[in-house]
Amino acid sequence: MEQGVLLTKMASLVALTDEDRRALDALPIIDTKVARRRPIMPQGAQPDYVYLLRSGWAARHEVRADGSRRITGFLLPGDFCGIHAICHAAMDHAIIALTDCVVGKIDGSAFADLCHQSSAINQAVWRAKLIEEAVLRKWLLFSTDSYQGVAHLLCELYVRAAVVGLAADGQCRVPLTQEEIGDALGITAVHTNRVIQRLRGEGIIDLSHHELTIRDAAALTRAGAFDRSYLEPWLSENAISLLG
Amino acid sequence: MEQGVLLTKMASLVALTDEDRRALDALPIIDTKVARRRPIMPQGAQPDYVYLLRSGWAARHEVRADGSRRITGFLLPGDFCGIHAICHAAMDHAIIALTDCVVGKIDGSAFADLCHQSSAINQAVWRAKLIEEAVLRKWLLFSTDSYQGVAHLLCELYVRAAVVGLAADGQCRVPLTQEEIGDALGITAVHTNRVIQRLRGEGIIDLSHHELTIRDAAALTRAGAFDRSYLEPWLSENAISLLG
DNA sequence: CGCCCTTTTGAAGAAAATCAAGGGCAGTGG
């Protein structure tokens, strides 16, 4: 595997010049495998490297004093983590592999240099960060209602997967357990199960064996009050578009 | 008022050279007054300017279809908003004045140039953004328990106010209504009131007339499981410090 | 086949929302 996901992702964020593409291709990336449930980055780390998720799914999470945890974000192929390296900050949370993953390690200062040299790449990195932040805000916005929360999360994951070519035609692999979905929404696995069953019973989705099938995209969008524009904030057309 | 808050804030994030200070001082800032409850930046805007809150409190928020809203962040003097300008993205949320505010307008490309020229300032802006993101994650982490959530929020606000010289000796002006606190935590104003009364009854805090008094810092820190290190992620000493 | 992890189901209990109404305080205007 070469820089595939990285280029796809960057190109989805900004218009890249040929020079940008060459620079990205030339970026030395060291791939590492991380097994499911293993840490990719511990809380408190001060990474020297920026990490790029090349394949697999991962999550940002924080563990509470009582042992419970909250997932504060899902990472899909093409997503960065450890951007903290570019400003020498410590990780306030941990990153863990949800499936077997391949993680690319990019030297932090090489990455920072690249951002300094190419304004498009710098912009792409900022945009990626702003989108991540927007996602966090949506999670807060919709975490007060579990039904809406689950629906919105599934929309988010579907669209994000589609951007990197991992979803199409209302089908998407979502390798999460119901417990992990619950940890993301701040609800129990039991309650997550009931919400998913409700969505299934209403004929809106099917979610089993880690495969999501959206049976009624309009209803799911409505249930989750989902508007994908926060995932593409530079498209000024503020049309409330469906999942497609 | 000159660049006071800006310098204080930046200096709290990185070590500034004299040149950085001069550059920041030379930055043209246009001040505007915004009255309480008035928008500072609407959702969907594609700002050309980076805004700096010079005095007063503001909030990021999003309104739901049913008219309810969620506050997704509080802005204190020295905080930036509209960083979206530096990568030409649209605002996914709105910013509103919670008190009468003075807002400084900084040309987006001038600001971007400054970041490009000074690595310290670039680092400071990144750090400020990472802290904001860390705050969002803590809100998610602690929003499942209203008691812990209120306690944690008050700790956050106290520490952030202290950083810019607006809090000391366990006293801090917190110009929020209970409804606004509730909107930040995703709970109703009624329930917020009961939680605050509980904290008051336990002798931990006093919060009335927009004045917060921390009567038992250790108990408040405990109640909110608060660890200020996420607000200063470059200090590698991971000691769980009290509010001090 | 048997084991572990995940999903599913049921019943009881806790947390927070909702609905409704009263009370305090500050600013306004007579």
Add this chain to the structure above:
DNA sequence: CCACTGCCCTTGATTTTCTTCAAAAGGGCG
């Protein structure tokens, strides 16, 4: 100076949502 008004805080009773606890049923894999 005092009454009025609007906003915010406070309190109580009821209902909804979600948790907790417990246990059973699938499904994949050694």
